[in-house]
Amino acid sequence: MKTTPLKIELPGWLTARIASAGPLRDVRARMAFAIELSRENVEHGTGGPFGAVIVDTETGRLLSAGVNLVEQQMNSVLHAEVVAIMFAQRALGAWTLAGPGRHKYEIVTSSAPCAMCLGALLWSGAVALVCGARTEDVQAIGFDEGPVFDESFDYLQQRGVLIVRDVMREEARAVLREYRARGGTIYNR
Amino acid sequence: MKTTPLKIELPGWLTARIASAGPLRDVRARMAFAIELSRENVEHGTGGPFGAVIVDTETGRLLSAGVNLVEQQMNSVLHAEVVAIMFAQRALGAWTLAGPGRHKYEIVTSSAPCAMCLGALLWSGAVALVCGARTEDVQAIGFDEGPVFDESFDYLQQRGVLIVRDVMREEARAVLREYRARGGTIYNR
Numbered sequence: 001m002k003t004t005p006l007k008i009e010l011p012g013w014l015t016a017r018i019a020s021a022g023p024l025r026d027v028r029a030r031m032a033f034a035i036e037l038s039r040e041n042v043e044h045g046t047g048g049p050f051g052a053v054i055v056d057t058e059t060g061r062l063l064s065a066g067v068n069l070v071e072q073q074m075n076s077v078l079h080a081e082v083v084a085i086m087f088a089q090r091a092l093g094a095w096t097l098a099g100p101g102r103h104k105y106e107i108v109t110s111s112a113p114c115a116m117c118l119g120a121l122l123w124s125g126a127v128a129l130v131c132g133a134r135t136e137d138v139q140a141i142g143f144d145e146g147p148v149f150d151e152s153f154d155y156l157q158q159r160g161v162l163i164v165r166d167v168m169r170e171e172a173r174a175v176l177r178e179y180r181a182r183g184g185t186i187y188n189r
Numbered sequence: 190m191k192t193t194p195l196k197i198e199l200p201g202w203l204t205a206r207i208a209s210a211g212p213l214r215d216v217r218a219r220m221a222f223a224i225e226l227s228r229e230n231v232e233h234g235t236g237g238p239f240g241a242v243i244v245d246t247e248t249g250r251l252l253s254a255g256v257n258l259v260e261q262q263m264n265s266v267l268h269a270e271v272v273a274i275m276f277a278q279r280a281l282g283a284w285t286l287a288g289p290g291r292h293k294y295e296i297v298t299s300s301a302p303c304a305m306c307l308g309a310l311l312w313s314g315a316v317a318l319v320c321g322a323r324t325e326d327v328q329a330i331g332f333d334e335g336p337v338f339d340e341s342f343d344y345l346q347q348r349g350v351l352i353v354r355d356v357m358r359e360e361a362r363a364v365l366r367e368y369r370a371r372g373g374t375i376y377n378r
Contacts, residue, residue, distance in 0.1 A: 001207055001251060001252060001253050001254070001276060001277075001280050002276075002279065002280060003199050003203070003204040003207055003208070003276075005196040005197060005198040005199075006196070006197040006275055006276060006279055007194040007195070007196055007197075008194060008195040008196075008197070009194040010192050010194075014192075015192040018190055018192055019192070062190065063190060064190050065190070070284045071284055073284075074278055074279065074282055074283055074284045075275055075278050075279070075284060076274065076278060076284045076285060076309070076312040076313050076314070077266070077271055077274060077275055077309055077312070082266055085265065085266060086195055086264055086266055087190060087191075087192075087195060088190075089263055089264050089265060090191065090195055090263065090264070091190050091191060093263055094263055095259045095260055095262075095263045095264060095265045095376070096265060096376075114308060114312075115304065115307065115308030115311070115341070116305050116306075116307075116308025116309045116311075116312060117305075117308070118304065118305075118308070118335075118336065119303060119304030119305025119306070119307070119308055119335045119336065119337070120265070120266055120305045122304070122305075122333075122335050122336070123265040123266070123303075123305060123335070123376065124265050125265070144311075144348075146307075146308045146311050146312070146344070147307065147308065147311070147337075147338075147340065147341035147342075147344035147345070148308070148336075149336075149338070149340065151336065151338065152304070152336035153336075155335070155336035156336070159333075187284070187285075187312065
């Protein structure tokens with residue numbers, strides 16, 4: 001086994017998009033950006049139809065962004081939310097986004113998270129989860145979302161994570177359908 | 190946001206242990222190694238009391254190993270199982286451990302996986318999950334395991350993942366207790 005450091009690299013187009021992003025003032029601006037990333041990921045052929053951003057809840061300043069990089073980085077863990085969480089924590093130099101004296105951060109994702117990402121979100125320290133497309137929309141194009149149940153979302157809410165659903169759901173679904181129409185890889189089937 | 194590649198680095202002691210590991214012929218040898226890694230991670234102060242290995246089910250050849258690196262790498266995603274999965278897929282140059290003509294791989298973890306890791310395992314392509322300590326043992330020292338239910342394990346089994354529990358449970362629990370006794374950080378509380 002190769003034990004040299006493992007590198008996770010963002011596609012060039014995403015780096016450019018992040019560099020030019022201004023504050024995302026409201027929930028629609030945040031979701032529109034996450035959906036735009038999901039669409040560009042499909043158009044550039046760099047991964048699955050999923051995008052996520054982590055922003056300062058109050059100011060909308062972009063802390064990090066991620067897209068699905070499973071195929072591109074040959075790493076099944078690299079869903080959009082996981083990528084966004086890892087880069088956000090590196091930006092803060094901390095293993096949690098929460099903490100006394102720290103800004104509050106929320107994760108805005110183009111589709112409701114799979115079982116892995118919902119768990120990852122709980123450990124991330126984000127105070128809120130905002131979802132575009134629903135779990136059933138992701139399943140409708142053939143993806144398995146894993147063991148994620150209504151109770152899973154309830155569990156997060158009981159621990160203080162605010163959950164907001166169906167934000168620009170139709171726009172997010174359109175990207176899912178576009179991906180299927182192009183014959184994109186359906187992992188985890 | 191810094192968009193340069195994100196690096197995940199294994200502690201030096203783990204690199205050395207991996208380099209000198211021979212085949213792990215049976216389930217006890219595999220679990221003993223995973224537990225040993227969990228113990229060394231506590232002793233070296235490099236993270237939480239969790240270790241995992243991914244081995245060729247038939248030959249016991251070690252494909253990868255991971256320990257909890259949350260604090261050390263400032264990254265809440267880096268639980269032992271996730272680290273093992275990412276390095277295993279890099280070793281194979283593939284986003285799944287499964288596939289036609291490929292060996293079959295299993296993941297052996299010192300404690301039953303949290304919600305995130307159970308999801309990650311389903312996407313990894315491993316054919317089996319072998320657990321030492323139980324979810325309740327991890328919770329007993331104060332860790333939250335997230336939204337992982339009996340139904341979550343059933344879900345994996347229904348998709349063909351073999352699940353084996355309680356292998357060397359007492360040995361695995363001893364490391365959890367040792368970690369608590371030393372006052373180790375309890376993330377996700």
